[in-house]
Amino acid sequence: MTKRTSAKYKIDRRMGENIWGRPKSPVNRRQYGPGQHGQRRKGKLSDFGVQLRAKQKLKGYYGDVREKQFRKVYEEAARRKGDTSENLIGLLESRLDAIVYRAKFVPTVFAARQFVNHGHVNVNGVRTNVQSYRCKPGDVIEVREKSKQLTSVLESVGLAERDVPDYIEVDHNKMVATYQRVPALHDVPYPVQMEPNLVVEFYSR
Structure with a gap:
């Protein structure tokens, strides 16, 4: 079994979005985060927070890929010619x-x-x-x-x-x-908006 099979919907609730577009997602019933503090009002995210959230959402979508592995994919995307965010999506979809x-x-x-x-x-x-x-x-x-x-x-x-x-x-x-x-970003049928440009900004800080 994969590590996150039993808890995969926690990613949905943490993000407040149904990132796989599945009917069983708890976000369809309640859009606050998991845990006893999930309903607390959320403050405005900093630029770093927005970038981190975009990275967590994209990483989580592909089965919660390990950070080390995900960063390697980014580094390869950055080395390739062309738009790094488009390269990142192309590598993940491959x-x-x-x-x-x-x-x-x-x-x-x-x-x-x-x-x-x-x-x-x-x-x-x-x-x-x-x-x-x-x-x-x-x-x-x-x-x-x-x-x-x-x-x-x-x-x-x-x-x-x-x-x-x-x-x-x-x-x-x-x-x-x-x-x-190899698809471009607009070809990929994500149920929610993915922002690989923010992932690039996160890693290139």
Whole structure:
């Protein structure tokens, strides 16, 4: 199991937003933070606080990636040519667990990390169990034959709460997805507004 499976909705409540757009999110019922002090009036955030919040939201969205790992992704985005915030989103969306989630092979980002980690996925015909494996355009991601009839997989394909984005081509009959291209920020179907420019400001202080 991934570390935050049992407490993943705490991220929603801490942010006060339904960051995955899921019907079960507690934010749909109450928009204050978790814990006994959650209903206290919040003061205005400083610039640092706004940047930190944007980083926590983006990091949390991808399954609460470890800080060290997330910073490495930022550093690579900064080294690449072009807009660093766009590069950051492109690198995060190229993660194998993100593509498995986008392809609707699993219901949540957390389930995607577990699904990959347990060896249920092939990339270009090779079993791959590293969640952060970086896929390249043209890579073919397939659910392994013995895993195609898992209840969680079959249920996820039928979920109506999200669609497969156009930078991933999916055949749900064969449980095969092709990563077509690296997306830009406006291509990614985030249920809430993400602000990678503030993440860049946070790390470049």
